[in-house]
Amino acid sequence: MRKVIALDIGGTNTRVALINEKFELETVLIKDTVTGNKEAFLASVSSIVEEAVPDRSEVIAIAAGVPGRVRFDGYIEALPNVGISEIPLSSYLSSYFGIPAYVRNDAEVAALAEANVGPNAVYHSLYFVTVSTGVGGALTIDGKLAFSSSEVGHTATSYKGDIHEFEQLCSGSYLKRFCHLNDLEVANSKEFFELVQAKDEHALRVYQDWLRLFSGWIKMNQEAFQPEVFAFTGGVMKSKDIFFKDLQAACPFAHLVECGCGQYAGLIGAGVFGFQSQS
Numbered sequence: 001m002r003k004v005i006a007l008d009i010g011g012t013n014t015r016v017a018l019i020n021e022k023f024e025l026e027t028v029l030i031k032d033t034v035t036g037n038k039e040a041f042l043a044s045v046s047s048i049v050e051e052a053v054p055d056r057s058e059v060i061a062i063a064a065g066v067p068g069r070v071r072f073d074g075y076i077e078a079l080p081n082v083g084i085s086e087i088p089l090s091s092y093l094s095s096y097f098g099i100p101a102y103v104r105n106d107a108e109v110a111a112l113a114e115a116n117v118g119p120n121a122v123y124h125s126l127y128f129v130t131v132s133t134g135v136g137g138a139l140t141i142d143g144k145l146a147f148s149s150s151e152v153g154h155t156a157t158s159y160k161g162d163i164h165e166f167e168q169l170c171s172g173s174y175l176k177r178f179c180h181l182n183d184l185e186v187a188n189s190k191e192f193f194e195l196v197q198a199k200d201e202h203a204l205r206v207y208q209d210w211l212r213l214f215s216g217w218i219k220m221n222q223e224a225f226q227p228e229v230f231a232f233t234g235g236v237m238k239s240k241d242i243f244f245k246d247l248q249a250a251c252p253f254a255h256l257v258e259c260g261c262g263q264y265a266g267l268i269g270a271g272v273f274g275f276q277s278q279s
Helices: 038-052 089-097 106-116 175-181 189-197 201-225 235-249 262-278
Strands: 003-009 013-020 025-032 059-066 076-079 084-087 101-105 125-131 135-141 144-149 156-159 162-165 229-233 256-258
Touching (some): 003 038, 003 262, 013 262, 025 038, 025 262, 038 084, 038 089, 059 089, 059 106, 059 262, 089 101, 106 125, 106 135, 106 144, 106 229, 106 262, 125 235, 135 201, 175 189, 189 235, 201 229, 201 235, 229 235
Parallel strands (some): 003 059, 059 101, 125 229
Antiparallel strands (some): 003 013, 076 084, 125 135, 135 144, 156 162
C-alpha cells in the first residue's frame, strides 16, 4: 500500500505521521520544534522523520503543513513562530530522502483534512476557518483546494471610526485589544467569554459588536465563494459552548459547523495533500 509521511510543524511541536491511502495514521511521533536557527531546524525535521518512519519502502512522498508563508514550489518565506525565514524545506527533504516533498500553509492542509475525512467530507464546497492567534481561511471544492489567502485575516474592517485588520479585532489573541477599545479590561479571550456567560452587561455589549463584525466577515466570504458550509476550528473554539450558537444565529445566510478532525487535522491534511500531489 502506498503511504505518505505527513508533517505538522508548529511553533512549539513538530508532529510526524505515516499515513496510508485510507488516510489512517499508522505512526505518530511528536517532538519539540527547534527554533531560531534554520540549519538546526532543517536537521531536526529530517531527524524526526527518520525516527518516526525508519522503513520508508512504501512511502511515495513527504508532505508538510507549516505556520507561515509558502510559495507554490514549497519554499517557505517565513515562519514567524519558529523565528526563521527563507527556508527551502521542500527541496531539502526531497534531496535528503530521495522522494518528492511538498509544503503548504497549515490552514490549507487542515482544510484538506476537513474536506476529505470525517463528518464534513460530505459537502461539495467547504470554507475552512481557523480562529486563534489570527484568522485563517481556505476554500475547498470537491475535496481540493480552490482558494486560500494568507490575507483573509487582514481584511480591512471599520470599527469606531477607524480601519482595523479583521483579525486584530476578532481573533482569539486580539479579543483583549477589542475589549480595551470598549473600555473593558480582560486578560484573554477566555475571561471575556466567561464574562459573557455570566451576563455581565458591559461584556454583553462588546459581545454583540464582536458577533456583528464576525457575521459581517462571514457574509463577505459567503457572497464571494458560496460554500455549502463554513467549518470552524482554532483556540477560540474552546469557548464554543458560549458563543457558537449565537454566531450561527447571526449568520442565517450561511451554514456554520465545528471542524471534525480534531487535533490530527494538520497531519491528516498533510497526508491528503501528499497523495493529491502524487495523483
